[in-house]
Amino acid sequence: MDENLFHMDTMNVTRHPIIDVRRIISDTLLYYSQIVIYIGLCTSISILGIIANTLNIIVFIRQGVLKDSSTVSLLALSISDLLGLVFMFWISFCFLLMYMPNLDLPFDIVSVLTITAVRPHLTFVQISGWLTVYIGFERCMCVVFPFKVGRMFTPQRSAICVLVIPIFIVLVEQVPILSVEHLRWLTNPSTNKTILNLYRAPNAASVFSVSKFLNYTMSISLRVIFVFCFTEITALRVVASKKWRKSTSTSDKQNETMKSKAETPENKSVDRGIDERERRLVKMIRAISIIFLVCSMPQFVYIVLEEIEKGLGTTGPYSNEFFFLYQFSFLLDSINATLNIFVYYRLSTKYRCEFDKLFKRNV
Numbered sequence: 001m002d003e004n005l006f007h008m009d010t011m012n013v014t015r016h017p018i019i020d021v022r023r024i025i026s027d028t029l030l031y032y033s034q035i036v037i038y039i040g041l042c043t044s045i046s047i048l049g050i051i052a053n054t055l056n057i058i059v060f061i062r063q064g065v066l067k068d069s070s071t072v073s074l075l076a077l078s079i080s081d082l083l084g085l086v087f088m089f090w091i092s093f094c095f096l097l098m099y100m101p102n103l104d105l106p107f108d109i110v111s112v113l114t115i116t117a118v119r120p121h122l123t124f125v126q127i128s129g130w131l132t133v134y135i136g137f138e139r140c141m142c143v144v145f146p147f148k149v150g151r152m153f154t155p156q157r158s159a160i161c162v163l164v165i166p167i168f169i170v171l172v173e174q175v176p177i178l179s180v181e182h183l184r185w186l187t188n189p190s191t192n193k194t195i196l197n198l199y200r201a202p203n204a205a206s207v208f209s210v211s212k213f214l215n216y217t218m219s220i221s222l223r224v225i226f227v228f229c230f231t232e233i234t235a236l237r238v239v240a241s242k243k244w245r246k247s248t249s250t251s252d253k254q255n256e257t258m259k260s261k262a263e264t265p266e267n268k269s270v271d272r273g274i275d276e277r278e279r280r281l282v283k284m285i286r287a288i289s290i291i292f293l294v295c296s297m298p299q300f301v302y303i304v305l306e307e308i309e310k311g312l313g314t315t316g317p318y319s320n321e322f323f324f325l326y327q328f329s330f331l332l333d334s335i336n337a338t339l340n341i342f343v344y345y346r347l348s349t350k351y352r353c354e355f356d357k358l359f360k361r362n363v
Contacts, residue, residue, distance in 0.1 A: 025320040037327045038095040042334055046089040049338030053082035056341055059354045069158035073138060074344075076162035077131045081337035084124030088334050090117040107183075107196035114198060115183050123174055125333050126215065127166045129223040132292055134161060136230035143237040173215045180204040220299050224292070231289035284347035291343070295336035298329040 056078035060071050094113040097103060138153050145152070180201040187194045302325055344351040 024318075025324045027320065030320050030324055033324060033327060034095060035099065037331055038092050039099070041331055042088055043092040045331070045334040045338055046085045046092065049085040049334060050082060050089070052338055052341040053078045053085065055355070055358075056344065057082065059344075059351060059358060062354050062358065063350065066155040066159070069138065069153040069155050070135070072155050072158040073131065073135045073162055076165075077128060077135065078340070080124050080128040080131055080166070081340065084121055084128060085334060085337050087117050087121035087124065088330065091121060091330070105195075108198065111183060111198035112196065115178075115181075119174065119177070121330075121333075123169060125337075126173065126219060127169050128337065129219075129292075129296075130165050130169065131162060132288070133223055133226045133230070134165065136227050136234070136289075140230040140234045140237075143234050173211065176207055177211055180207045216299075217303055220296060220303070224296050224300070227289055227292050231286065235286060284343060287343050287347065288340075291336055291339055295332035298325055298332060301325065302329070 057075060060075040060078065063071050065071055065075055091113065094109055094117055097105070098109050098113075103109075138158070141152060181204050182199055183196050184199040185194050186197040186199065188197075302322070305325075345355055346352075
């Protein structure tokens with residue numbers, strides 16, 4: 001995402017309109033859409049998501065974190081989603097303050113919003129994205145190399161991986177940006193008043209340019225490509241394995257006696273159980289993939305449109321369109337971080353049983 005997204009001079013285009021006859025989104029439409037999306041929808045979804053991911057964390061801990069590598073990965077994803085939603089709630093609250101008139105605050109609200117809310121939220125969105133890639137890769141290997149995966153992905157190794165991912169992202173993304181842009185107490189010459197404001201170093205533009213390419217354009221593209229590929233490979237291998245097992249069981253003449261046993265009600269129920277587990281696995285990974293891809297769509301649209309129309313950005317003739325589009329990016333980020341609990345509960349028997357135990361429900 002553009003590092004200038006919430007800069008004081010460009011963020012609220014309703015205060016600083018850029019007159020252009022080609023503008024599609026009016027200032028009035030942008031103003032009311034920000035109120036509805038940021039203050040209304042994002043606030044509500046963030047609260048629900050915070051509750052949902054807190055429950056996810058409790059359930060995964062109750063399952064035993066170090067008993068299964070997948071539990072370690074999903075726990076890390078829930079923690080990242082939770083923190084991202086906490087900062088999304090803070091973003092919504094800052095927007096509420098921004099639209100309240102006659103507030104005499106000791107800080108510039110947009111500057112504080114940029115450093116303390118938007119940046120941390122985008123960081124955790126990126127962490128969640130790469131954790132989703134890791135989870136997809138782990139599940140893909142479980143299907144491609146089923147007899148080796150136990151040695152490849154131990155709970156301890158998964159714990160190391162999910163710790164390295166956020167540390168690496170913070171070092172690559174946030175440290176360079178914070179070195180050239182951060183909060184300082186600055187004096188406004190016109191009012192002779194000192195407030196907490198945004199300081200930007202002279203070389204900030206060059207750092208932002210590199211950071212935007214690495215942490216936004218390239219990172220988003222790679223995440224979506226990896227998640228899609230791992231998901232499709234896993235689904236195709238599961239379906240192929242199921243078909244192969246069925247064809248082998250019907251053509252193998254040496255298993256005639258086993259086939260007679262398979263006609264018993266007990267063995268039929270086992271076969272149905274295996275088919276059910278495979279069906280749930282395919283549905284679960286496809287659901288995760290679809291949610292991730294759909295929620296990443298606005299950012300992909302922006303990447304394409306930015307190449308077509310250079311005026312699309314925080315400044316320029318299409319600044320309103322930029323801010324209007326990115327509202328939905330933040331909204332879908334919140335939805336993506338909230339929906340996982342429903343996927344887990346619907347498609348994971350182990351999760352559902354532990355969740356029901358948590359609330360003393362009969363399984």
